[in-house]
Amino acid sequence: MKYFKLLLALVFTIVVFIGLNGKFGSIPPMGKFLSPNQGFWQNEQDENLSTNMPIDGLESEVTVHYDQYLIPHVFAQNDVDLYLTQGYLTAKHRLWQLEFQTFAAGGRLAEIIGDKALEYDRQERRRGMDFGAEKALEEMQKDPETLKYMEAYRDGVNSYIKQLQPKDYPVEYKLLDYAPELWTTKKTALLLMYMTKMLAGGDSDLEYTNALKRFGKDRFDLLYPDFFDINDPVISKETDWSFIDMKMPETPESEIPSDSITLSETLEKTNPHNGSNNWAVSGEKSYSGHPILANDPHLSLNLPSIWFVMQLATPEHNSFGATLPGALGIISGFNNHIAWGETNATRDVLDWYKIEFKDTTRKEYKHDGQWKKTTQRIEEIKIRNGKTLYDTIIYTHHGPVTYDHNFKGDNPKAGYAMQWVGHMGGNNQRTFLKFNEGKNYDDYLNALKGYTAPAQNFVFASTQGDIALWIQGKFPNKWEGQGKFLLDGSNPQHDWQNFIPQAFNAHTKNPERGFVSSANQHPVDESYPFYVFNDGYETYRNRTINDFFRSKDKFDIQDFKNLQNNNYNLKASELLPYVFANMDTSSLNTEEMDILNTIKMWDFYSEIDQLAPSIWESWWTKLSEIIWDEYDADPLVMDKPFTYQTIEMLKNQPEDELMDIVSTPEKETAKDLFLITFKETAKELVEWKAAHGDYNWSAYKATFVGHLLQALPAFSRFDVPIGGDYNTVNAASKNHGPSWRMIVEMTSPPIGYGIYPGGQSGNPGSKYYDNFIDQWAAGDYISLLFMQDQDAKKDIMATQTLIPNR
Known part of the structure; x- marks a missing residue:
């Protein structure tokens, strides 16, 4: 069966590359691709799961058990070995995906694909993705512990890469005819930027500016209201905000720029349906007396899957859940004491400023009645089989001048600069490392405090009986209306004045109603003292969820499964x-x-x-x-x-x-x-x-789960029989939907259930490549094997010992 699958893949691939694929520029060298010694035939085999492996950088032996689903259960003696092993295993099963996503984030696809990817790369550089990753890395390097673990993860990835021969490369490298490069800590920062762009890279400022000019303020307010009358916010309307004693910024009298934005094409928008559901019920509303938590992030349905499930254990902590290839720790999951999950908060953290340059050299720009100096960042964009492009991007104190006459503008003395929280840096990796170690609500709260972007609704439950939800991110404290439209880059009153203190971010702990939930709806009602406008908030899933939890007194695991798979429109x-x-x-x-x-x-x-x-x-x-x-x-x-x-x-x-x-x-x-x-x-x-x-x-x-390259039908799954659409709780649309369904009951230890539309392996020739898809579509779950003892052998299909390479 595997042989047939790979043969079919070859036929389809040749057709795609020769007949259809202007996107990738050229076909792979067929002799190398078909070679029996190093070609695609080698990718028919699954990974070695039982041979003891010497690993560079390990301090002590690490035991890795694989269960029947190819989920690795890692038992290390210390955190450095733990995260080194996480890097090694992620590379072992997902190397091409691991690297490709960071090439995409950093605007480097032209290095692989050629000039067909040039405009995409220019866009990402001008979006400041590489710049933002550098700023984030600077912040992470200030925390010795985070840096130590990131370097361990790096060393684990590289230990695997160094073991490879060309015949061992994942099939995508062979199709595109290139080789993996060594991992760096910056690539982890780029992966986190990739998620920040996906979840906090949207805006409508320029589009709204046009609509205001076209329709006038009264009509604009009718068409684009800040609040809907049915608002059922993440933090309930009964919340008392009287503890917030901060002065709010006053709206300036100055006008917004009256430009008509006629850009033929704005920056590529993120998927408006990127979102998620999460909720938790208290012990009082649980059939067993234990809190129950659920999370299902809604993202593009891709192969390899965006998630890789693991257990990560040391003598000090033991966690299980979904990881992001390239990032450390469990992102959505649980340990012996707490469970956590995220949905997108979709807050407005990206604004555009009209910049007036002094002259065509763009070395000075107007701000606060003065001509201030710009800085230049020269982006080197390498092009496969082509000449390297050097794109000069001007930076102001607002951020990169994304649109100017060198990109998609037509006025040599004007441009539009992006101010984005994604450019401000932040040690977001630390939050998830600390979740993995957390034991109670205070640990969860302390883990959140330094988190900046993308803004998320972090749900929480503990074996101590607490449930909570914090809307966490770094939020500009805006005057009413600020950020809806194009802002005047010369007016200091249009600058971000300050940020909402973390303690004043909207949150709730153990609410009287007995549950917390979010589904990307409006975070608060109008009584919240800080300005929050309607940033495309969800209006249907959230009401279905909240109405369900108001419908009866007790809920069990089957109720949670039914709700995650609810198709009511x-x-x-x-x-x-x-x-x-x-x-x-x-x-x-x-x-x-x-x-x-x-x-x-x-x-x-x-x-x-x-x-x-x-x-x-x-x-x-x-x-x-x-x-x-x-x-x-x-x-x-x-x-x-x-x-x-x-x-x-x-x-x-x-x-x-x-x-x-x-x-x-x-x-x-x-x-x-x-x-x-x-x-x-x-x-x-x-x-x-x-x-x-x-x-x-x-x-x-005709729901499908497509390969990341989009042009490889043989590596994708089509006509997946799943109900729902993006307005139902089961938000499965054509190529987007629940990318990881998780339910956790907070017993001691917790009991977990999960599923996602893919498989653990990134190898299309493996039976573990897409083996979860049918169960996911049917609304079924697997019981998550949360091992408490590394010597236990029940339900384990293979064990591998990683040993220090001395």
Whole structure:
């Protein structure tokens, strides 16, 4: 079976590279790739799991047990050996992924792929990714303990790399015809920047500036409100904020720049659905009297998986959970005393400033009535089989001038500078190291205090009975409205004045309601004294979750599993009854009426075997597009209003001028749009059925888990039968969704369950490459083997001893 899989991979790969793949520039040398001695055939074998291995840098022997899922259980005698072993094992099973992600983060893909990746690399350099990693590394180097462990991880990765011969390289190196390079501590910083960009790299400042200019303030406030009326925030509305005694910044009288941003292309946006769910119930609401915690991060569905599951134990601490290849410790998991997990807080920590340069040399810029000196950072972008590009990026005190006449601007005396918390440095690695060692709430809180970005909702539970949730990050203390629009880079009142003290970050511990939860919704209500505007907050999953925990007194593990896999579409349930009551159906033919009756009978659960979710998906997509057709017709770049506000306007302002279709002479209303888009939907689905067969939700959605290179279908999994969509708690859409489901009951020791859409191995020829996907799609879990004794042998398929290489 493995032989067939690799042979199939070869056929598809040749087709992709020769026939389709302008993206990667050239095909691999076929002689080398097909060589029986060092070519792809060597990748048919699984990794060696039982031979004792000498490892450079180890102080003592380390025992590594592998369970039936290829999860390594590491027992070391000290932390240096522990993190060295983590680096070694991560490289052993995920080397190509480990390195490729840091090349992407640092804007170095052109070194591998060639000039096809040049614009991507320029964008990442101008985003300040490499600069931010350097700043973060400076902060981490100030902590001797963190630095020591990062160096141990580095040495572990490099110990594995140095053992490799070309025949042993992961197959992606052979496809792209390059070799791994040695790991550095900066690469760990780049990996953390990669996650910061993914989760805190979004903004709409320039788009909102355009919308304000186009619509005026009153219309803008209608289309983009700061709070929705159904706000059910992460920290409940009953929270008393009277302990906050800090003076808030006053809004300056100065105007924002009135530029019309006509950039043909802004920076590549992060996926707006990057988010997650987490929650915990207290012992009072738990069937067993022990708190229960759950976490499921929502990210792109990739192979190899973004997560690598491990157990990391020393005589002093013992933790289990999901790691990020390239970072130290357990990111979402538990130890003998506490459990933790994260969701994205999506706070606005990135602002844009209009910069006025003194002249075309850009050596000085205007600020506070003075001409201040800029600095230059010359980015060296190496291009495979091409000439190295040197891109000069100007830096102000705000940050890098990402847009200027050398990039995507057209005014030699102006530019737009990015101020981003991702550039400010921070020892975010320490937080997770300390979680791994934590024993109680105070340890959890102390671990959080230095964490800067990406802002996260950190859920917590302990065997002592505590539950908590902190919204943690480094947040600028903004005046009302600051950061919504393009700011004046010359006006010191537009600078970030200070930051919200960590103790005043929104949080809750052991709330009276007996549960904590977050699903990327608004963090607080309007009573929170610091300015927080609507930064694209989620409005449906969170209410389904909170309503569930308000629905009864006690919850068990099956309740948690059911909730993580819940496919109820609250968004559809809030719009469709209104549509059915207001749409004129007199012109529908028999076929269209059958489709309408099908969706009318829908119970709003997006299950794989139903037709109604497919009807809804097509209908909603067409409806939301036609409502905001003005945006598509406008030369200015603008973000369309959020989904909840769109539905509110359809229901409450059905005759608003924005309901009119730009391209027709008639004046349409929401009622007309319902019928027009339904007929288009019916036509599409009839044609789809004729071409593909039944349009049940599984077939129509066609969820897939794609290889990181995106152009390798044989290394991907297609047509994964999973329900839900990005508005349901089970937020599985086409190529995005729950990337790690975890449930932990805080017994002593804790009992854990987990699953993710991938497998432990990064080798497409391994049976452990994608073996979790079917269970994940079905809503099943594996019991996590949390070993307390390194001498235990139950449920262990192999044991390897790593020994010091003296």
